[in-house]
Amino acid sequence: MREEDSNWFSKWEDELPSPEELIPLSQTLITPDLALAFDIRSPADFHQQGQQQQQQRQNQHNSSAPPPPRQLNSTEFESSAADIGRGAGGGDEPARTLKRPRLVWTPQLHKRFVDAVAHLGIKNAVPKTIMQLMSVDGLTRENVASHLQKYRLYLKRMQGLNNGGVSGATAVFGGGLVSSGDPVTDHLFASSPVPPHFLHQTGERPNSQHFMPYMPPAVALHQKQMAEDAAAGGSMLPQYHHHLHRRQMGHFGSPLSGQFEHHFLSRQSQMGGPRINSGIVQIGGFVDDVDPANGQKFLSLFPTGDD
DNA sequence: ACATTAATAT
């Protein structure tokens, strides 16, 4: 009997799956949403990670989803995930299809966008570059591209309005144009002043007082108020000023924005409907993650007294 | 490979 026992034991051991055949539980058991929220990604994705995310990391807390959108290089991950997902035929779409939550363009985030564009000059302001300059955690090129597309349409419409002279509802604040072109459509865009040179057809206009291809690694803790800067016409990027001083509250760049802020706030509740946190993420949402009923007012970006 | 645009999907 002893011999049988030892035989049995070795056989048993032989038939254990090799490590390669084992399925990575951490990935298949975690729902896509959780994976995104907690920054869990496939092992294969780790080595391909760039600097971008490091520097962007602390930008905002409530942002999520750094993982590369679609580029799952890991065949192992894909195949194993696929294998599991198929089997049951239950409605269980696997982690392979991870969709990152929709980005919400808060006025703050949009402002960053505008500032980035302003600094790059319209000529150089392409999605990738803008994205880099914004250095917002989790922000993708496509996020920016989509937004840029809309923003350009907005600018175009606005020129048309100004040239056509039909609307008199344009005013200048702090060197920035604030227009109510379309009363309802443009809340977001109107929340940040449009640098005047955006409207003219000047092909190129790098604001190269201090150009800034990349940022010093040490300054990872940036993010701050550029409100006055942009308004003052001297737009500067966060990276270069150590200030990290963010205005916690109330009004954004433009005097008018107070109104809009409300709209945004309420809008969010509406959009989210029953499940506010379900699919929507606010990258760079600082102030507006508000539930008035809750008494919870503001999430400060990060500790305001960083200076 | 990326950018742009229009159209369409969620």
Place this chain on the structure above:
DNA sequence: TATATTAATG
């Protein structure tokens, strides 16, 4: 409605 995605094109 706002944002994402896709397809065509440069």
